[in-house]
Amino acid sequence: MSDRTRSVRKTALWKAALTYLVLGLGAVTMLVPFYWMVLTSLQPPEMAFSMGQIRWIPERIVWQNYPEAWKAIDIPRLYWNSIVVAVLGTLGQVLTSSLAAFAFARLEFPGRDRLFFAYLATMMVPGSVTMIPNFVLLRWLGWIDTYQALIIPGMFSAYGTFLLRQFFMGLPTELEDAAKIDGSSYAGIWARVTLPLSRPALATLTTFTFMGFWGAYMWPLIIVQSPELRTLPIGLASFVGRYSAEYSLWMAASVIALIPVLLLFIFNQRYFQEGIKMSGIKG
Amino acid sequence: MTRRQKAESLAALAFLAPNVAGFLVFTLLPVLGAFLLAFTNWDLFRPPRWVGLFNFVSLLGWHYDEYAGRTVMNDPFFWKYVYNTVFLMTAIPVGIAGSLICALLMNQKLRGITVFRTIYFLPTVCSGVAILILWKWLYNNDIGLFNTLIRQFGDWIGVPLQGPNWLGSTEWAKPSLMLMGLWTGLGGFNMILYLAALQGVPREQYEAAAMDGASAWQTFWAVTWPGISPTTFFILIMSVIGGFQGGFMTANVMTEGGPAGSTTTIEYYIYNVAFTRFLMGYASAIAWVLFLVILAITLLTWRFGGRKVTYV
Helix, strand or coil: CCHHHHHHHHHHHHHHHHHHHHHHHHHHHHHHHHHHHHHHHCCCHHHHHCCCCCCCCCCCCCCCHHHHHHHHCCHHHHHHHHHHHHHHHHHHHHHHHHHHHHHHHHCCCCCHHHHHHHHHHHCCCCHHHHHHHHHHHHHHHCCCCCHHHHHHHHHCCHHHHHHHHHHHHCCCCHHHHHHHHCCCCHHHHHHHHHHHHCHHHHHHHHHHHHHHHHHCCHHHHHHCCCHHHCCHHHHHHHHHHHCCCCHHHHHHHHHHHHHHHHHHHHHHHHHHHHHHHHHHHCC | CCHHHHHHHHHHHHHHHHHHHHHHHHHHHHHHHHHHHCCEECCCCCCCEECCCHHHHHHHCEEEECCCCEEEECCHHHHHHHHHHHHHHCHHHHHHHHHHHHHHHHCCCCCCHHHHHHHHHHHHHHCCHHHHHHHHHHCCCCCCHHHHHHHHHHHHHCCCCCCCCHHHCCCCHHHHHHHHHHHHHCCCHHHHHHHHHHHHCCHHHHHHHHHCCCCHHHHHHHHHHHHCHHHHHHHHHHHHHHHHCCCHHHHHHHHCCCCCCCCCCHHHHHHHHHHCCCCHHHHHHHHHHHHHHHHHHHHHHHHHHHHHCCCC
16 A cells, blocks of 8 residues: 555545544534433423433433323324324325426426416415415305314415426326327326326425424414314414423423324435425426 | 317316416415505404505604604514514524535545434424424523533533523523524535535536645635535525514414514514404505515525526
């Protein structure tokens, strides 16, 4: 081995070590709050106050905060509402977006590009502009305090249409042409060719939309008044308002609320990152 | 139009119908509705009353105050909340730089780097009410993690130290929210976008730079930075648009806009004007002004920034 390669290798080693050090410190910073959350949730309520001395390893662990938080805010009800809203809303959005995206990507019609551009422009409209008239509209429809009020207005997204259109445009047309020759209708092509080929994009949009519905805060706060229809974020926030200093309970409830999101993330991690790239690069 | 083209247009209409209908009802109609509402005075219960430009004058105008002996804004609160919103947005460039640094560090072929990527992305995935509650607890003045650590550090060096009253003081509340925002967003969307952009910079350019004997620093500014400028531009525009509309959830869950209105943003103000004071017309006027500001800034950045961006 020559001196030169040895020194190059040495620098590379130093660089790697330094990278690991910096990234490691950052990782600790990212994780400590989560660790503190779980730790607090496993302490008896009175211990939360005597945490003046930080013990990173707890002396004893209690589970009582979890059943208590579970009961105090009716977690099953909140979960159920969040799941119904997120699942139906996501299905609706993926369906309407994929239909519209197919038209924009694959069909010729007058004014297509202008209409698409108008869609893109609406992504700039702040939620606060549409919020008041939408509230008025739904009140007029008698939809205040209903599931459909939580689901339907969020089902039509320019973003989803945009994301899928970009993906559809990149698909090879041979299979579609073959289906056309076989006499397949546009609906048939959409259902049997385009959608099956677009699984990654659909998974990405599904993941993002689900997260959006799951975390939605302002709209449910406005449109839901009775506790029976509260979604998880609303229930959680109102809990903190009622139990103003029960930190152990807060943290237990927060952990319970985060578990489904974490599971979704762990199993769909690929789609998160792919989706972000898709929305950014081709835009 | 041939028969085939007509059939294709009809099919397109059918495919577009659900989305376009929803878009008309829940986006276009409300935007126009908000515009009309902005010229009325309406409390949701009595019929709306047309007031012309009154709301806009109340919002943006000024008058001479005889008591104070000087000119004052008609709605000084609005301007205070604009200031708060812009103040909070000063964290945007810091966050972008941080995300870029993380992406540069992670854009190396090292073992275990995906583990780091997952960990850095966690706060973004979890962001929402639960994370805000967690930070409210971390920021607790007496027994929160931060102030306990500061106190313990003081004990250790033998100097009594007391941390700031994070969310409870007017000076610290905004920086506290910014710090939390940095933690949440650092390894999130922007970092992933930068990672993808970094992988898209042509290798030949790096090889050419190495051949010319450029240092790492020079290579970054001559090759990497221009190569990723479209991404920087995209992130900046999206962050600015988001920043103007931000701060509702943090204010609602953590601070109630306080102390003394120091964490109330434009968005939180609109919500309160509409749904706690029931001034639907005035709230719509604020929302429309916000919309126009966002529109103007986006178009301006596009005009001036768009030209400087290098498209590789």
